[in-house]
Amino acid sequence: MAAVEGEFDRDLRGAFFNMAYSPFVILNKDLNFVDINQAALTAIKIKREDFIGRNLLDFFPYLKENERYQLYKDVLVTGKPVGFDEVSFHTDAGVLKFMIKAFKIGDYLGMSTLNVTNLTNTIDQLKTTKVNLQTVNDNLKRKNQELEEFSYVAAHDLRSPLTNIHSLLDMLQNENAISEAGMPVFDKVQQVAKQMCDKLRALNSVIALKTKSDDKKELLSFSKIIEKIKVNHAEEIVQSRTIIKEDFARAPNIDYNVIQLESILQNLVSNAIKFRNPNRKPVILIKTALVKERLVLSVKDNGLGFEPATDPNKIFGLFKRMHTHVDGLGVGLYVTNSIITNNGGAIRATSDINKGTEFKITF
Template sequence: MSAKIMNVDNEIKGAFFDMAHTPSVVFDKNMVFLDMNEAAISTLNIKKSDFIGKSILEAFPYLEGTERLEAYKNVIKTGKPISLDEISFYTDDKTFVFIVRAFKVGEGLGVTTLDITNLITTIDKLKATQNNLQIVNKNLKLKNKELEEFSYVAAHDLRAPLTNMQSLFGMLESSNAITDEVKPIFDKLKYVGKLMCDKLKALNNVIALKSNLEDKKEKVIFKEVVAKIKAIHSEKIVTSRAIIKEDFTALPTINYNPVQFDSILHNLISNAIKYKHPRRKPIIHVSTHLENNKPVLIIKDNGLGFDTSNGKSKVFGLFKRMHTHVEGLGVGLYIIHSIIVGNGGQIEVVSEENKGTQFKIYF
């Protein structure tokens, strides 16, 4: 190769070295600075003249005896390049973090770097934010637990005086102390007292349920659960002439908390019987299938149905009732919704007055 070609080649290499975006330096075999590019000078905010001719230890005395310095010497000795992650460089006023690539150049060493200082700072901030969020989340869980315990104690303690009040009502009634004139008012007081007791009991059940949503899951067989519900409500089924149609061929079992799953199906099937249409016998379809490889349970009836124009989410509110002509507290659907959402699922409802209701549960 002619001297002219070699000079052109060296000029190209030199231009590339100077214009490279990443900080780069060149050392001789004794680890003395031979050259550094503009990116190194501007990134570290240094003068080139302060480094050229100095050894690496004169510039960075903290490298004395480090594995990094030995690794650099080994590259010169063996010719095998190395890569180092998150290497710190210290100047008088700042610390830099680089990804380093070291390789042999002639008899010396070439080092090119990628400045990741800002990236590391961002990651550290994100970690700190994550830690703070974890602390906040832990505190929120603690506060929620305290509120649950307070609610349970409050509801439990309120039941005692209400129960005593009901006993006093019973004593008054049995002693014939209630006159015909005040009997209507007395009966209303009894009804209100019973309603308050029932609601407090329901609240305790809801609180107990919410505190046990993370219980262990096991294999649940749909057909067995429905059979149990049929046995419990056999009298109502016979009286109403209800027909329960089942189809679990697509998905005969599911991994779920058995008590919670019983509560879901029990509430939905018993509601379908309770809110049957007066002019036709209730037909209840219970089936399973897969949507996008996820299990789905559908309970559909031909009962009274209800108006959902005011918002379907209100259906699952605590003490919200769609019909008031039969006894109930409006707790069942709230409990179902809490169980399903607490287990990471979703429930949808489609209903139309006098035509029926369909609940679709995504597990």
């Protein structure tokens, strides 16, 4: 019965050896190949008769001067298996790479292998792609910096002649050099010159914000920032009888750049006052909350509002304006959106005509 079980055991191991998906080989004490499974023959594209009986050095001559050859022999003596992460095998079709584990099996040396050629090639390709992407990213950063510098210089250089034009127009008006018939056209030219000067000034501010933004952050109190904004807008708040309500109980502080946070709240509060509804007392509710572990700031007013379906590109676009009956350039919300998105946040506006607007910022 024991003999039958032993024969069955050998047959089972033989079947496993031959049917295994990974390449296996067996060598004797002289490191000559005595057996090889079908997976190995397929991987290295060699005939069994060209393999059996040949020495390991016939296929890997460089191992003679390599410590790995001795390590294989040590396995036969000590019985302790050894492993190697990446071994190259050169064939007519190219270089194959294997992970190898050598172990003692009876009086023989067994080697189980894993073909990692595709994996290592993929890793090499990913490394190359990463280097290429880094190069592209560096080039894009350089181009963006050059473009921003050009924009700043162009806007700055254009501002001077436009300011001169505005001054010359004032001189003509002060000297009564414009006829009564030409005065309407002259007034239009003055308005256009002023608008261009204002837009260039605003554009310079936007470019300066993007190019010279300080990434330094500190723990800030929303209450203290709002108090500062109230002082800056004290006259407007009193004249408009605006009521500002605050609720920072759920999230009183934030780690942010102080100049950037002041700019965000200043723009939103200023807009809420500017676009108030003349038929009711302006009320601005500013509050914070934690939603899915992220801080959310809400600034809600009861002002003029705008169409609910308004395109966000119009709301937050540069020089885009929702209302034209009051002075403005359409820069504030663009700056606000830029600051928030550059810091990995998002801003969303919901509104309705004559009901008000709410801005929600997720930091």
